[in-house]
Each structure stands twice: as C-alpha cells, then as structure tokens.
Amino acid sequence: MTTRAGFVALIGEPNAGKSTLLNRMVGAKVSIVTHKVQTTRARIRGVAMAGDSQIVFVDTPGLFRPRRRLDRAMVAAAWGGAADADVIVLLIEAHRGKTDGVETILSTLTEKATGRRVVLAINKIDRVEAPVLLKLTEEMNAAFPFERTFMISAERGYGVEDLRDWLAAAMPESPWLYPEDQIADLPMRMIAAEMTREKLTLRLHEELPYQLTVETEHWEERKDGSARIDQVVYVARDGHKGIVLGKGGETIKAVSKAAREELEEFMGRRVHLFLQVKVRPNWLEEAERYTEMGLDFRDGN
Ligand SMILES: Nc1nc2c(ncn2[C@@H]2O[C@H](COP(=O)(O)OP(=O)(O)OP(=O)(O)O)[C@@H](O)[C@H]2O)c(=O)[nH]1
Numbered sequence: 001m002t003t004r005a006g007f008v009a010l011i012g013e014p015n016a017g018k019s020t021l022l023n024r025m026v027g028a029k030v031s032i033v034t035h036k037v038q039t040t041r042a043r044i045r046g047v048a049m050a051g052d053s054q055i056v057f058v059d060t061p062g063l064f065r066p067r068r069r070l071d072r073a074m075v076a077a078a079w080g081g082a083a084d085a086d087v088i089v090l091l092i093e094a095h096r097g098k099t100d101g102v103e104t105i106l107s108t109l110t111e112k113a114t115g116r117r118v119v120l121a122i123n124k125i126d127r128v129e130a131p132v133l134l135k136l137t138e139e140m141n142a143a144f145p146f147e148r149t150f151m152i153s154a155e156r157g158y159g160v161e162d163l164r165d166w167l168a169a170a171m172p173e174s175p176w177l178y179p180e181d182q183i184a185d186l187p188m189r190m191i192a193a194e195m196t197r198e199k200l201t202l203r204l205h206e207e208l209p210y211q212l213t214v215e216t217e218h219w220e221e222r223k224d225g226s227a228r229i230d231q232v233v234y235v236a237r238d239g240h241k242g243i244v245l246g247k248g249g250e251t252i253k254a255v256s257k258a259a260r261e262e263l264e265e266f267m268g269r270r271v272h273l274f275l276q277v278k279v280r281p282n283w284l285e286e287a288e289r290y291t292e293m294g295l296d297f298r299d300g301n
Contacts, residue, residue, distance in 0.1 A: 004053040006171035010045070012091035013101040017123040021091065021154035022046050022057060025164050047183040053168035054176045058085060087170050088118045089163075090146075095127040097136050098143070106143050117170060120146040121163060126153045189216035191266070192229055196259040196275065200233070200244065203255055209240035226270035229263070234280040244277050252277065 010018050026046035048055040090109070092102050109118060120140055125133060137149050148166065152159035178186055193214040201208055218230035233252075235241055245252050252275055260273040 001052055002173055003176055004168065004171035005056070005174040005177045006054075006086035007056050007058050008167055009058050009085035009088045010091060011088060011105065013093075013099065013105070016091040016093055017154045018091055021121070021123065021152070021160065024154055024157060024160045025055075026057065045187060047178055047186060048164060049180065049183065050164050050168035053171045054178065055164070055167050055171060056177055086117065086172060087167060088113060088116055089121055089167075090118065091121045091123050092140070093127075094122050094124045094133055094136065094151075097132075098139055103143075109144055117147055118144070119148045119150065119163075119166070120144075121150045121152055123152055123154050125151045125158065126156055185219055188267075189219055192216050192219075192259075192263055193231060195262050195266075196231055196233070196255065196273075199255045199258040199262075202258075203251060204243065207243055209235050209237070209243055211236040212240070212244070222272075224270075226272060227267065228272045228274070230274045231276070233275060233277045235277065236279070236281055238279055241277050241279055 010021070012018055022045055025048045045057045048057070088109070090105060092098075120137075122133065122136060122140075128136075133151060137151075140146065141149065150159055150163045150166070152163060154160060193216045197212070197214045200212065200214070213234045214231055215234065216229060216231050218228075220228040222228060233244055235244060243251075246254075256273055256275045259275075260271050263271045263273065
C-alpha cells in the first residue's frame with residue numbers, strides 16, 4: 001500500500017466557513033473542539049483520513065486582522081504555516097464575492113505563494129445563482145493562477161467530497177504523520193500542552209528554561225464524563241528541573257492548578273491533570289559538544 005500524507009493550509013476571511021468545512025472533512029468531534037482554537041495558538045486543526053491519505057489541516061490564526069504586535073508575529077507564523085503546506089486552499093464566500101479582504105489575501109498569495117499549489121474553494125454556493133458563480137470564478141482566476149476551483153457548500157455538503165478526494169491525491173507519498181488512533185484527540189492534546197506551557201511562562205517569566213517542551217502523553221476519557229490528562233514537562237538539564245518544580249513543588253502545583261482550570265473551562269467538564277517533570281537532554285547539542293572535544297559521540301565511541 002502506498003500511503004500519502006501532507007499539510008493543507010485552509011485560509012480565508014473570518015466567517016468564510018472554515019470550521020464548517022473542517023467539520024465535514026475531519027469529523028464533527030475534532031472541529032467542535034478546534035473551532036475555538038482559531039483565536040488560540042495550536043497550529044493543527046484536524047486530521048482527515050481519505051483512503052490511504054492522511055491530510056493534516058493547519059491553522060492560520062489571526063491571518064488577516066493583525067492588530068497588536070503579538071498578532072503580527074502570529075500572522076508571520078501563520079504565513080509560515082501556509083507557505084510550508086503542500087497545498088493552500090483559499091476559501092471564499094460565493095455571495096460576498098471578491099471582497100477587499102479577499103483581495104488582500106490574493107495580493108499576499110501573489111507575493112508569498114508563487115510556485116505553491118493553491119486551489120480556490122467557493123463556499124456557500126447555495127446562496128447564489130449559477131451566473132453569479134461563473135462570473136466570480138472567472139474574476140478570481142483572472143486575479144490568481146489557481147490550480148483548480150471547487151464550488152462547494154460546506155453546510156450542505158455539496159462538493160466537499162470532491163475537494164477532499166483531490167486533496168488526498170495531492171498529498172505527497174509519505175508514511176502517515178500521526179497514528180490513526182490519536183487523530184481524533186490530537187488537536188486537543190496539543191491545546192492542552194500549550195495551555196500548560198503558557199501557565200509555566202506566566203509563572204516563570206525570564207526564568208523559564210530554554211528548550212522546555214510540554215507533551216501530552218496520555219489522555220483518558222473517564223466514565224463519569226471527566227478526562228484524565230497526563231503531561232510531561234521536558235527540560236534539558238537537571239538544574240532546570242528544580243526551577244520548574246519550585247520550592248517544595250510550589251511552582252508546578254500552581255501551574256497545574258491554573259492549567260487544569262483553563263482546560264475545564266475550555267472543555268466544559270472536569271479534568272484531572274497530572275504533570276511530571278523530566279530531563280531530556282538535547283542529544284544533538286550534546287553530540288556536537290562531544291565532537292568538539294574530539295570524541296565522535298554518534299559512533300558510540
Ligand atoms: N448558507 C451557507 N452558510 C454556510 C455554509 N458554510 C458555512 N456557513 C455558515 O457561515 C457561518 C460561518 O461559518 P464558520 O464555519 O464558523 O466560519 P469560519 O471561517 O470558521 O469562521 P471563523 O472561525 O470566524 O474564522 C456559519 O453561520 C455557518 O453556518 C454554506 O455552505 N452555506
């Protein structure tokens with residue numbers, strides 16, 4: 001079996017129907033959760049399986065309305081995400097047509113996405129007559145060389161399968177990027193890890209050890225409707241462990257409580273959060289240090 005896997009950046013103005021479309025392509029559970037993510041930080045919005053292809057949809061938070069400095073950084077990151085994607089899908093609304101917002105996106109695409117695979121999806125076709133749709137298609141294709149144009153109604157499901165199948169075939173040959181049994185809760189796992197990381201940052205400020213990462217290792221749905229979440233905070237050195245734990249475990253306890261409260265609010269149910277701090281040295285850096293000392297670490301000398 002030849003498997004395919006890759007990244008798709010779904011871009012468009014707010015309200016274009018991105019969440020609705022993802023719902024259709026990925027499955028309700030994931031998108032309901034990720035709808036709120038639009039305004040947060042997680043990059044992966046959902047993973048769709050189609051035949052032997054795995055399509056990973058990446059988020060473009062705050063792409064077109066940069067207000068504050070943070071937003072501008074996010075826009076840059078979002079474009080980074082779009083530019084790295086195997087395919088970019090621009091979603092527009094049939095009845096609103098080529099708005100100012102769409103024109104801004106088109107000029108950014110022209111500037112940053114030349115040579116990329118970009119397709120157009122005109123959504124909400126249930127709201128317009130055929131001639132309007134044809135005129136819009138012409139107008140859009142005159143403005144940018146889209147590889148394909150899809151006409152869809154995300155809400156009613158028209159044309160969504162065609163788009164998904166096309167994307168599936170457009171993915172590069174590759175092993176799957178995520179194990180199938182993790183796909184459903186992958187975005188939630190990442191969001192949960194981000195929340196803990198944010199609480200650590202808030203608490204430690206500049207003391208926050210570099211190379212600190214948070215991973216959600218285990219996620220268990222309990223019969224009583226609550227979730228048990230186990231996370232590991234990885235630090236690069238033993239000394240960093242003490243900083244994260246704090247005196248008598250004070251810091252990690254406060255972080256855990258704050259993260260749990262935010263998760264409970266986000267998920268609308270009870271959460272049991274367990275944090276562990278582990279040292280995971282940066283092997284590459286270690287290897288380089290050894291190499292500098294004349295030892296070839298990688299050969300096991
Ligand atoms: N008529 C019609 N309405 C649609 C269609 N697809 C989405 N909508 C509606 O458009 C609105 C916006 O859809 P969302 O999926 O929330 O849009 P979004 O792009 O994710 O919005 P943001 O999260 O704000 O960026 C909702 O009220 C949807 O019900 C469609 O095919 N036809």
